[in-house]
Amino acid sequence: MKNIFAKIAMIAATSTAFSVAIAAGANNPAQAVDFNFNWKGDAGYSAVGSFSYDEATAPTIISESGSGATNFLQSFNVSFLDPSKNLLKTSNTVNGGVSQSKFFAFNFDTSTQTLFGRLDIGGGTGVIGEYFFDGTVGDSLQLRQDVNQKGTSTLVDQNSGFIQVSKVPEPASILGLLAFGMLSVGSTLKKK
Known part of the structure; x- marks a missing residue:
């Protein structure tokens, strides 16, 4: 009797996960894609943040600069941390497709998913x-x-120009992995 309830629970959970994934795709025709980035300086200071753009309309090269409406970026934020990981400052440079900084400079290759060139954030x-x-x-x-x-500033930290960028997994992908994991657990329970 327990095996039947376990099977029913697994089927219900899997169906729910797939339904949510399909509904999320149907209700959100824009293909927003999110990226995280992090930078660490030679003295231990760091910058961490994220940015997003509409994957369906973005060109291979995204270049943004200055204040006002952006061409493709929907959001861009960054937090600066000292070597002990204490927050120094958070900045939401781009919000709702509008840059708040006249100094903003951003270049991103969507095909290689890398930042390049000038960066001022x-x-x-x-x-x-x-x-x-x-x-x-x-x-x-x-x-x-x-x-x-x-225009006068002091150097706090620097590095040789390395900055790491990683794509944030899509919610539907995460739900799919969860569903696959639930099926694996269910088959393991069945064997026992």
Whole structure:
């Protein structure tokens, strides 16, 4: 009797997972894709964040700069941390497809899923003490702090230009993996 209830529970859970995955796809025709990134400087400071764009309309190369409406980015945020992982500053540079920073510079290759070229993120409002991230991917990336609102800043940390980018798994993919795991558990229980 227990095996029948276990089978029914597995079938119900799997059906629910697939139904949710299908409904999520049907209710969201835009193909938003999310990425996380992280950078670590030579002195242990770090920058972590995420960005998203509509995968269905984005070109192979996404280049954004300045303030105002973006061409393809829907969101971009970054947090700066000290070597002890204490939060220094969080900045939502792009929100709802609008950049808040006149200094913003972003270049991303959607086919290789890599950042490249000039990168200037965070800050941008000219506040004394504000942190921002500036440089060229593959050459030198620096975490800097504004000193006087007139273009003078101090170097906080830097590295050789390495920044890691990873795609965030889609919810439907996660649900599929969960359903597969539930089926595996069910078959293991059946054997016992």
